[in-house]
Amino acid sequence: MALLQISEPGQSPLPHQYKRAAGIDLGTTNSLVATVRNGQPAQVIVDQNGAALLPSAVQYAADGTRDIGAAALDQSVADPHNTLVSFKRWMGRALDDIDADDSFAYARPAAGKASGPLAVTTRAGNITAVEASAEILKHLVARAESALGGQLQGVVITVPAYFDDAQRQATKDAATLAGVNVLRLINEPTAAAVAYGLDKADDRYIAVYDLGGGTFDISILQLSEGVFEVLATGGDAALGGDDFDRAIAHWVMQQAGVEAAQLNASEYRNLLAQARATKQLLSEQDSVAMNLVACDARINWSAQLGRDTFNLLIQPLLEQTLQACKNCLADAELEPADIADVVMVGGSTRVPAVRDSVAELFGQSPKID
The missing domain is CATH 3.30.420.40 (ATPase, nucleotide binding domain)
Structure with a gap:
């Protein structure tokens, strides 16, 4: 049985006080779940395909179902308005808190007061970051319960140290919506230091x-x-890294002589996906070929982006x-x-x-x- 010792400071719990629990890293790009097995170092729980990371993406499909993770990410270009990514950046935020440049180039902000909860219009209705995050949490909890052979009594969720009260509360709200008991929130830097x-x-x-x-x-x-x-x-x-991606995307558009407003949502989402892949490749390569085909093929641009230019x-x-x-x-x-x-x-x-x-x-x- 996989167990995590939960007790108050200074207490020494008896065996019957052990609880089945897990730790969740709810990330902007990827999320994961881990647990402690019989006092051994924490182990990440993988899915049926052996993948540890779950892309933080949710697609609201036309048939009313929801795809989570890689399956959702695969639809992000073809169905950008109904596939939400990077929604951690919206946690605890209102529309007037979000930069207006291109944060929603791939998703339509729901109509409403600028100071109200931020939501994005999809075919499933107006979806908030809390609701999308709840889908990720439910998926990870199900993975953990399958691996551990029973229901979790609770989870520990990591949050950025710089998260304010509203963002922390939004994280708890997502867990509540997912039906997950939060044992505590732990700051990511402290979690990292302990992990090392x-x-x-x-x-x-x-x-x-x-x-x-x-x-x-x-x-x-x-x-x-x-x-x-x-x-x-x-x-x-x-x-974060999303901003690196946008910097590359802006460079491509500048070089191609196109404005963001000229691209439709699918074209821009495709450009961001290509920018992210380029960023990752440039960690290993000196240059990467990029291309932009848009506006019914009226724009057909290609060039190399070198690491020095990226820097x-x-x-x-x-x-x-x-x-x-x-x-x-x-x-x-x-x-x-x-x-x-x-x-x-x-x-x-x-x-x-x-x-x-x-x-x-x-x-x-x-x-x-």
């Missing part, structure tokens, strides 16, 4: 740089006698994260040399320029997932 086993290290200062698909966090932790204290946090709940495109975004790191260090009254360990987590930290910049700032090679 740093809670068993000597007393030290630790920096956790977390750049995901849609959010960025920097946290300075102090480890003292096995207990983490958060000294300072910073970041941006609307900055220039994302430099302003990268600088935002580095400035947040400097501010966070100042808030903690520390210098980079005081930091014993730098932990980098989140899919966007796979970009070489990100790793190199963080290593240069802190003067050490970071731990990377």
Whole structure:
């Protein structure tokens, strides 16, 4: 049986107090679920195909059913208005909180007050980020219960340290809607430090740089006698790999001489998907071929995007994260040399320029997932 010990601080639970539980990383781009088996290190629970990551995508199909994960992502170009992605960025947000550039180039904001809950119009009605997130949570809980052979008593969900009260409450609301009991929310930087086993290290200062698909966090932790204290946090709940993708997409449109308004939703979603794939390939290659066919083939453009050009495109975004790191260090009254360990987590930290910049700032090679 897969068990997770749940108890109040200072208590030593009896065997009958053990509960079946799991931890969920509810991500902007991908999500996953893990558990502890008989006191061993946490293990990620895979699906029937052996995949650990579940794409954070939900499609509301014409027949009234819902596709979750990879099946939904496969429909994101053909059915962009009914396939929601990156909705973690909308959690706890109203329409007037969202940048108006191209955040909804692939989905139509529901009509209503700008200060009301953000919802997107689909064939299934107006869908909020809470509702879409609930679908992801239900899918992951079902995966965990199948693997563990019984009903979960609860879950622990990671959230960005920079999430405000509204965003944290929205996460809890999604769990409630999914019928999931939340044992607690845990900040992603603390979870990352524990995952690396740093809670068993000597007393030290630790920096956790977390750049995901849609959010960025920097946290300075102090480890003292096995207990983490958060000294300072910073970041941006609307900055991540999605913005790298959009930077590439904007470059393509500029080079092709086309405006975003000229592309239909499917064309723009396809461009973003190509941009994401290009970003990932540029972590291993010096250049990647890109193309844009749009406007009934009146636009047919192709060219190579080199890593150096990509680095220039994302430099302003990268600088935002580095400035947040400097501010966070100042808030903690520390210098980079005081930091014993730098932990980098989140899919966007796979970009070489990100790793190199963080290593240069802190003067050490970071731990990377």
